[in-house]
Amino acid sequence: MDRDVQVTAADNGEPVDKDVRATATDTEDQVDRDVQVTAADIARLGDVGRAAVSNWRRRHDDFPQPVGGTATSPAFSLGEIKEWLLGHSEGRALPAREWLWQDLRAGVPEEDLADLIADLGAFLVYLDREGDDWAALSAADDAAVAAVLPERVLAACAAPMRNPPPPKCLIRGRLPLLRRVAALAAEDGAGKTFGFLRERYFELHTKRMYATPEPVARLMAELCGPSPELVLDPACGSGTLLKAVRDRTDGGVRLLLGQDADEATARLTAAHLALHAATVRVSSGDSLRQDAFSGTLVDAVVCNPPFNDRAWGYEELTADPRWEYGLPPRMEPELAWVQHALSHLRPGGTAVMLMPPAVANRRSGRRVRAQLIRRGALRAVITLPLGSIPNTAVALTLWMLRRPADSGTPGHVLMVDTSDRQEGFARVAADAWERFEAGADVDEPGVSRAVPTIDVLDDDIDLTPARYLAPPPADLSPERVTGQRDRVADLLRLVAELAPTVESSRGPKDLPMVPLAELLRRGMLTIHHQSPVRPGEPSEVPDGLTVLTAEDVVDGTSPTATTPGTAVQHEIIVRPGDVLLPNVARRPVAWVAGEGGPVLGLRLSLLRPDPALLDPHFVAGFLSGSVNLRNYTTVGSRAQVDIRRAELPLLPIEEQRLYGEAFRRLAEFQASLRRAAALGEDLIQLISDGLTHGAVRPSPEKRTKEES
Numbered sequence: 001m002d003r004d005v006q007v008t009a010a011d012n013g014e015p016v017d018k019d020v021r022a023t024a025t026d027t028e029d030q031v032d033r034d035v036q037v038t039a040a041d042i043a044r045l046g047d048v049g050r051a052a053v054s055n056w057r058r059r060h061d062d063f064p065q066p067v068g069g070t071a072t073s074p075a076f077s078l079g080e081i082k083e084w085l086l087g088h089s090e091g092r093a094l095p096a097r098e099w100l101w102q103d104l105r106a107g108v109p110e111e112d113l114a115d116l117i118a119d120l121g122a123f124l125v126y127l128d129r130e131g132d133d134w135a136a137l138s139a140a141d142d143a144a145v146a147a148v149l150p151e152r153v154l155a156a157c158a159a160p161m162r163n164p165p166p167p168k169c170l171i172r173g174r175l176p177l178l179r180r181v182a183a184l185a186a187e188d189g190a191g192k193t194f195g196f197l198r199e200r201y202f203e204l205h206t207k208r209m210y211a212t213p214e215p216v217a218r219l220m221a222e223l224c225g226p227s228p229e230l231v232l233d234p235a236c237g238s239g240t241l242l243k244a245v246r247d248r249t250d251g252g253v254r255l256l257l258g259q260d261a262d263e264a265t266a267r268l269t270a271a272h273l274a275l276h277a278a279t280v281r282v283s284s285g286d287s288l289r290q291d292a293f294s295g296t297l298v299d300a301v302v303c304n305p306p307f308n309d310r311a312w313g314y315e316e317l318t319a320d321p322r323w324e325y326g327l328p329p330r331m332e333p334e335l336a337w338v339q340h341a342l343s344h345l346r347p348g349g350t351a352v353m354l355m356p357p358a359v360a361n362r363r364s365g366r367r368v369r370a371q372l373i374r375r376g377a378l379r380a381v382i383t384l385p386l387g388s389i390p391n392t393a394v395a396l397t398l399w400m401l402r403r404p405a406d407s408g409t410p411g412h413v414l415m416v417d418t419s420d421r422q423e424g425f426a427r428v429a430a431d432a433w434e435r436f437e438a439g440a441d442v443d444e445p446g447v448s449r450a451v452p453t454i455d456v457l458d459d460d461i462d463l464t465p466a467r468y469l470a471p472p473p474a475d476l477s478p479e480r481v482t483g484q485r486d487r488v489a490d491l492l493r494l495v496a497e498l499a500p501t502v503e504s505s506r507g508p509k510d511l512p513m514v515p516l517a518e519l520l521r522r523g524m525l526t527i528h529h530q531s532p533v534r535p536g537e538p539s540e541v542p543d544g545l546t547v548l549t550a551e552d553v554v555d556g557t558s559p560t561a562t563t564p565g566t567a568v569q570h571e572i573i574v575r576p577g578d579v580l581l582p583n584v585a586r587r588p589v590a591w592v593a594g595e596g597g598p599v600l601g602l603r604l605s606l607l608r609p610d611p612a613l614l615d616p617h618f619v620a621g622f623l624s625g626s627v628n629l630r631n632y633t634t635v636g637s638r639a640q641v642d643i644r645r646a647e648l649p650l651l652p653i654e655e656q657r658l659y660g661e662a663f664r665r666l667a668e669f670q671a672s673l674r675r676a677a678a679l680g681e682d683l684i685q686l687i688s689d690g691l692t693h694g695a696v697r698p699s700p701e702k703r704t705k706e707e708s
Contacts, residue, residue: 114264121271446472621663
């Protein structure tokens with residue numbers, strides 16, 4: 001057997017060929033339609049990496065041809081791929097749960113897949129709670145099991161899921177499928193098995209699910225307090241926030257209530273939460289228009305509401321009694337969600353809402369914001385770090401709300417800004433809230449402050465935390481100013497010595513230029529490019545590695561990114577002596593790696609010259625020179641590099657090294673100038689702050705005799 005098509009052990013460590021092959025012969029679990037799968041799906045089915053799939057396509061004439069997709073992202077017939085994998089596995093174990101997932105996709109129409117996954121979730125709740133009953137029942141034939149199983153599943157789900165809907169797709173000739181699901185649950189556990197199916201479904205339907213990142217979800221759960229018994233999320237999505245509250249209280253929550261506009265998401269979330277030892281009731285529907293829990297009061301509300309939804313129901317909800325603090329403006333749906341949350345709180349209850357920063361200062365919402373402050377409903381605003389919520393271009397905020405237990409106006413509102421703390425922001429925010437709740441004086445410059453209510457109730461009612469925080473203290477001592485000035489002076493003297501010396505070339509010299517494509521053909525160098533990870537595709541790169549980005553090369557800085565936040569496909573490690581060029585830049589840039597280790601990022605070309613034939617600094621110097629501008633394509637104010645068309649002079653290696661040393665000194669000269677400029681900017685600000693804060697004063701300038 002070819003080494004490339006051998007597959008590793010299945011997820012549970014046992015051969016599963018019998019289960020995998022059963023799908024071709026079980027009449028009750030027959031594949032109804034032939035769905036299309038991507039290369040990433042094939043890699044999962046074969047338990048190999050994406051590179052192996054590419055090798056199969058190149059090296060095996062009998063590998064199935066694409067039936068759809070694009071040239072760069074082809075799609076294949078699932079039936080053909082399964083047959084090919086089974087024919088080339090030679091009895092080796094294949095990952096049972098990946099084959100099960102694809103059989104689920106093929107077994108029902110696309111529009112019924114969510115119902116099937118939700119029904120399997122209910123079945124897994126039954127297995128989790130009534131495992132002994134299933135062990136006895138499963139020994140009977142399929143007809144006997146089918147006759148009683150739906151009622152037993154409903155009975156098992158009644159307590160944890162509070163009146164769950166009856167299964168839509170559970171039986172109907174799927175007993176062999178259920179037995180496969182039960183076998184996986186016996187190995188991995190019911191919760192993990194359903195988590196896998198749910199994750200695969202949401203990968204296929206990304207628009208149906210948005211999960212609040214775990215660090216933010218944990219912070220919101222902590223801010224709810226230690227012991228809420230009834231908790232509501234009126235836009236629960238995948239249930240991340242409700243599960244975080246349940247985990248935070250270690251099961252102390254008596255009931256989790258959730259609502260989501262998407263029915264499929266609501267059903268999947270109900271099963272997910274029920275499988276994590278929570279009593280839940282999750283309904284579908286638009287919470288603002290069709291509140292499933294109208295009149296229900298809870299201890300805590302957590303919510304990441306939809307932002308910028310202009311069709312939230314302004315016209316039909318104008319006279320709604322929930323608008324106790326004022327009619328939400330048509331263009332501010334977030335203030336409708338805030339008041340919806342407050343309407344469900346018992347007196348003294350807490351709501352934690354994730355909000356866009358613009359809600360804090362839009363003029364249209366200032367009347368509602370003023371009422372929230374005057375009546376003691378808004379207790380704190382916390383700015384999160386930019387990037388803590390993926391795919392947002394601004395730093396979002398948390399609003400801490402409380403249903404007032406009396407009619408008084410609180411004396412202070414807590415403002416917290418963690419925008420510059422990528423690490424530990426949750427602890428900073430939680431500690432500030434805890435001190436504020438305890439009545440302590442909170443005033444940490446640049447971080448947190450208990451702001452007098454009267455200071456907030458001005459004409460703008462601006463609730464942006466940074467507006468109310470004192471700047472962090474700075475060391476403005478004369479010793480620091482003098483020390484910084486001396487460092488700049490020393491660096492400038494050093495910079496002056498770094499510029500390389502040159503001599504006349506005795507007239508113009510035509511250097512013999514050769515395209516990089518020709519040098520590549522001769523084997524004098526290799527060229528490497530990175531590929532992005534598309535949604536649903538696995539990456540070959542381990543988590544936590546540093547990534548060199550195009551911005552790092554342009555700025556001449558160390559690697560600034562890491563995986564998996566920067567999703568790159570291949571583990572191309574940068575080595576010392578590699579030459580790196582951004583594919584798009586404002587001016588030609590080429591940079592020689594002095595140290596190895598980072599992974600090559602996107603939008604970069606990596607040239608790896610043979611050091612016996614090409615000097616790296618010589619290559620980088622000519623590629624960044626204006627002689628190669630004719631090989632760049634202008635895109636707006638930037639230049640796009642066609643690296644294979646770039647040209648180098650073909651010189652003897654010793655002469656290359658002479659040029660290379662000059663280019664190396666130029667690069668060091670440039671880097672030192674940048675450092676001097678940055679230090680100079682810091683020195684300017686430091687002296688300016690010292691003078692304006694009174695920490696230092698001007699000294700009389702010493703004048704020479706000539707000046708006198």
